[in-house]
Amino acid sequence: MGAGLPAKESNLFKLIVKSYETKQYKKGLKAADSILKKFPTHGETMSMKGLILNCMDRKAEAYELVRQGLKNDLKSHVCWHVYGLLYRSDREYKEAIKCYRNALRIDPENIEILRDLSLLQAQMRDLAGFVETRQKLLTLKPNQRMNWIGFTVAHHLNSNPRQAAEVLEAYEKTLEEDYPPENERYEHSEMLLYKISLLDECGDPERALDEVNKKAAKIVDKIALKEQCASLLLKLGRSEEAEATYQSLLAANPDNYRYYEGFQNCLGLSLESGKHSPENVNKLSSLYKSLYEQYPWSSAAKRIPLDFLEDDDFRNAVDIYARPLLSKGVPSLFSDLRPLYDHPGKADILENLMIEIESSLEKSGSFPGSSLKESPSTLLWVLFFLAQHYDLRGKHDIALGKIDDAISHTPTVIDLYLVKGRILKHAGDLTAAATLADEARSMDLADRYINSECVKRMLQADQVEMAEKTAVLFTKDGDQHNNLYDMQCMWYELASGESYFRQGSLGRALKKFLAVEKHYADMKEDQFDFHSYCLRKMTLRAYVQMLKFQDRLHSFPFFQKAAVGAIRCYLKLYDSPPKVAVEEEAGFMSLPSSERKKIRAKQRKLEARAKKEAEEKAKEGEAANVAATKSGKRGSQHSKVVDLDPDGEKLIQVEDPLAEATKYLGLLQAHSGQCLETHLLAFELNMRKAKILLTLQAVKRQLRVDPNDQEVHRCLIRFFNMVDSLPPPETPAEKLVHGVIEIERPSLGVPHGKPLLEVNESFLDRHRDSLVHRAAAAEMLFLLSPEKKAEAITIIENSVNNITPRGGVLGGAREWKLKNCIAVHKLLETTFHDPVAASRWRLHCADMFPFSTYFKGVKSSAVLGSVNSKICGNEDNGHLGKSHNETVDVLSNSVNGNAIDLKGLNISAPEESLQTC
Template sequence: MPSSNPLPPKENALFKRILKSYEHKQYKNGLKFAKQILSNPKYQEHGETLAMKGLTLNCLGRKEEAYEYVRRGLRNDLKSHVCWHVYGLLQRSDKKYDEAIKCYRNALKWDKDNIQILRDLSLLQIQMRDLEGYRDTRYQLLMLRPTQRASWIGYAVSFHLLEDYKNALSILDTFLDQQQRLNNFDYEHSELLLYQNMVIQESGDLKQALKHLETFSDQIVDKLTLKENLADLNLKLENWERSEQLYEELIQRNPENTIYYEKMIEAKRLTKDSDIVEFYSNYDIKFPRAMPPKRLSLNYASGDQFKALVDKYMQKALSKGVPPLFVDLRSLYRDQQKVQIIQDLALGYLTSLNKVNKFSETETSNGPKEPASAILWVYYYLAQHFDYLNQTEKALEYIETAIHHTPTLIELFVTKGRINKHAGDPIEAYRCLDEAQAMDTADRYINSKCAKYMLRANLIKEAEDTCAKFTREGVSAMENLNEMQCMWFQTECALAYQRLGKFGEALKKCHEVDRHFSEIIEDQFDFHTYCMRKMTLRSYVGLLRLEDVLRGHPFYFKAAKCAIEVYLHLFDSPLKNENAEQEMNTENLAPSELKKLRNKQRKAKKKAEQESAQAREAQVKRDQHHKSRQQGDVEADAPQLDELIPDKLARVDDPLDNAIKFLQPLQTLARDQIDTHLMAFEVYYRKRKILLMLQSIKRAHQVDASHPKLHSCFIRFLQEVKENQHTFDPSVSQVITSEMKSLLTTKDPKVLNKEFLDRHKRSLRAALEGGLVMYKLDEKSQKDALNLVTPSNIEVKYQDVDIEICTEILKCLRNGLFGTNVQSQMDSFVAHCRKLFPHAEAFKPPREVTVQPQTNHVIESDSN
């Protein structure tokens, strides 16, 4: 396009060479040509050349200079679409997408038909989900390039994302009509037809979708997807015979796919359990090597029929030595009758194998004996079985017997570690995994599992050293795991630091996980053009929908929950200012001693600054080396993120505002988790936001109205309303009154608490929350509150007694939430819990944990 400030032929040729150098990533050549133009006094302020020089400098990582040149070029030529476009590219490289969109729109004012600017604008609009703007931009591109396939497809996708299915289908029909004339039926055409069918299905016209698939079935290359869609549509349209026929063909093709069997049952309209069991037994005869017919029938069988089927299933697995047998059958443990049958069978196997080396004593004359390993796998199964039933002593007995039988089987040590973990002893659990890891140092899974158990035992440095066996050389394991977005490790690290009271380090890990999610969202940028070009449109739409709910992932929820809890703690108990504390300590010092101390502090501060600067410089060098080694000479356009300094993170001025940043994605994407709303209440309670507190309570009530912690939130909310109701605006008071009528029968906290305790007499968790509320409402009721949570017959009185809730009660007692002078009750409670949970670390006497560097094993020494 003609420039708003044209150059003469010679300089214009140089300017074109700058553009060519930029496209070919020959940045030094580009700077050389720019210098030749700018060295001419007539053109030293030529806006577009200055802008291109700035863009080239940005690609070399000289960001400040780049912005200076681009802004200077823009000031000199505000009517240049090139200058505005370049400024937009700079903003885009810094992830300032809103600003970049503004720049592109300004560029289009001076050159409304510039294809490249329109493409760049459309990419940012779909990235920011400005779907209406995206639709308008794609329309302009279609008008300018009606012969390009991407123009039609992009415009159709924009309507699809806006759920305007009619227009989307109209555009796709028009485009496909053109394709039909060309007879160009390849894989990409097939994908386009399947995408069109996806749009028809989402529009709700299932009959048309079925007709479409049947019409174009010859042109669709992906026959498996075609058949699955045909079968599903016939099933939804209640064409039972046709769907049954199609699912039969699919099962013939892949008899290991469990979904096909479930859909087939639906197509056959089988509802009785006996009919379903017979259905699976027929397929078991038909496909004797397929697992789903054997396993899925167990879900529907009962009584003697279940016993016969599960007996056959278990014998085969134990004879072959299938380690995940328990995991496979665990879903059956919801039915207590089935649990008892499985237990009786497994114990019977053990007796028979010890006596006659067969699974049944009645089969002594039939067939060969079982392999010697069969009894080992029975021990292994029984250990997992009793662990699941919380019978720790039996579980440990069986796993020890198995280890004595075969002391070289790694799975046994992993299971022993898991049993100890469930019993509340992370130290012993770590030891078992450490022993397993030592038996096979090349196994990445065992290595990772061992590191995870180390973190659960708060051995962070040891966990890092363990992971270092599989991370990149020359870089610390923690740094490399961050590069690889190893979020399970970082989340466990954060929780370990939280338990240790190292809140800055915990927040650093949580922020690193948050940055990973931001990076994943940024990474979708690369797919907007690629998927349109390769015609993988169904996957592309799936990607966009995944990215929209990305922060609802359990990894993010766990890290966000940890961060919010830490920020709440820092708000309630801010870290002391070290400088202020030192000032107080120096008041009584003599002048000479004070001078020495000041000099010492100055030197320490200077040394710390030097070390920090060296560390940052070394990090930059490593990053540059790694980037150049991986990518060669590429654009250095990624914005530099602020360094996460633990001490700075732990001493923020506004911990609640930082907590809200983690909370907001959860409120949108994890609304079905009651913890989201309970955390929201805690944050807004501290911020004194009464309506947001009420909103959090309402949402939590919709998820689980009987949750114990919700009860204490109700009481605190009522007290807050009672104390501050005279300060509320009349409209706020009206909202509170109307909403509370639907939630509560009375506003008296003591009556509410009594009603709550009466409704949940068998719940220890409810007793804890009720007891805390009782003591807070009336300190004279301390004895009654303590009797609720520390009765001598706690395991008889309540049904939900476990290590977790007992540990929480002990924590509340130690933190003074039930007042002072509770030492005797606390001692008797700990002694009783020690009998109930003899392996639980929380109820053992304090002990010091050290690690031998040679063997990496834990040594204990009593600290009392």
């Protein structure tokens, strides 16, 4: 470093490097300027000065200096290394790797550059390169533990656990017999457990078990050691020893479900084809009786049998399980038993049991068959359970009756109002649901969960402004947007994005969806520091798990929803570009070339000025905050990030919306290929791009995921209708595409010579009992033969609302869903353009869904005089209409003072408002 400089300047250069490492940037700049006064073309000094400027948020100057320094000294590994560091700070990892490789060509044994390169290779999952770089580091510095561990992990990540285990064994041979010292016991223990897991992963459980027996004394984490030992014994078929190990684990933690599962496997009582055989059920029943006798305080020992018991055995077991929880008033009982509703017949047993308990409590105040008097609150929680039960089964009238009875019984329980709001949401009255949630929130202003639930209901009802005012009550200094973004509050961003999308505000919707995508990018970036930290601290098992988690990061539901929302926004922008933009573009293109250049230059100047002003304001705020902190007045100023595009106007001014949508579709296809919606969006996108083979690929993948879905049928008919309308192929490429489609036709259910009308008719015959399938068939009939519009509408109107048999999963629930009926109504209005038929459908559905505001049902808040309209304050302007604004005022005033005591704001709603609910 500092090549070509005299001694004095060489020492100054070392000072620059030290100042950069210790973050003394002003000192480093001063030293750099001193050198550049005498040697203005010294490349390494220019590069280091640029690196320091980059740390001071002067990126433009930094890049200019570093590039100039590199031009002045292309053969300096320092210049290339600094250029790589600059790219790394901007997350341009591919470019940074190129720079590091150029630096290594000049200085192939530079430890720092090799280490930095290995970190980037791990980040980018260049696993072959990662192994190669780590091997070089180990060769150069074999006396450093971190190099051995890094080489081991590199092999493991590169799908070579056997080689990784061999490297660890070679490292162990270099250690002394009395290793580890006291201060490294935990790190060495983690390394040994990691080695055991490697041996297990490479298919050698016997060797892994030998390692357990040899090194057990040096392993500190005894629970992890026992878990690994039990798993290995089970794999080796030593069931009795594995059983004893699992028993000791259960004695330590009798509520760990994984231990029960392992214990069952030891006894050969594992699942067969997703369920237990009758013989196994009897054995399991006896097993869990004995386990419950051993661990009577264990909730898992009582809950697990409910999954495999049937009929009377199930009824008795769930009765024993539920009674103490009802007596204690555990609100989560229904959530706990909710998975049982997926088992045929168990929902009916639960319903009959709870009705029997309700009747007994009302008559005698005790459980059936018991003489002990129960607390009056027990009946409340039975009603609470039944309300949620009937809500799940689609019987909203009965559900509301039960929850109203519970509220009359004890009107001060907040959970009752939340559940009533949830029932109204499912019944279709989103406005009343939001009002009930707000009422629950006003009863306990210090509860953040209830506040969040209220915000979610408001957003579902498209009350965005009110939701923002409510959310701001629990954010720092009332800064709602920045604070929620910094907290990565993705549920809020998704809910508000969906609300904006429904309201047609695409800019704001896109801003929210892209904010979620940015959070995932930040999560991916956050792993960078762990590549060196975990190797240093020897948390190897957790490190590998974290990397595997990162590899499937984009498969999580929040990202899927955000990506789907963003793609839909871009598709809508493509179909209906913003009118203002279209008009401006038309007027702009009609101007002479010289005028257009002037206007563009003026726009660039205005944007630059606005950006500069925003940056200056941000710097002023930061300086004021620093000054306030120094003067001891912390909290008096708060620097805020200035949002230059709060409404997302710039986001919707994209030149190619389909290109933007393609970016997110690629991530969905890579990580959510099992999701049907991914391929539906791929179809819509490629249809608009006229990519015929990609559209065909999307249809094939849809059929692979769910061949009976109505949306898949729509895509199939639309695709072949488009293909059949194309002119005869002329060019070789067109003929090739046409030939591929003709080959694929039979496999897609559209044989040669079979008209699409017949394909559509056969689809309708297979699904005559389903409303959504009939609607899809009717829509495709209208697409193929517009003159058959009346026949298509008749197909929809002749749909019969079948009832699921009592033995079914939902047992008597309505087959028609509210969202499907709404979709059919929109179809009649927008696609068929038949207001008369749409009106008939609305009237029909208003009777079927009396709480639906969309269909203006008689019991919804949309109809004056209904119960829900009174709840929402549409008539008497009661407490429920006032509580929100009053609460906002109370907390807004309190938020201005830094020491706000939220626990002291536990305000109960007035009796008058509770009677209204």
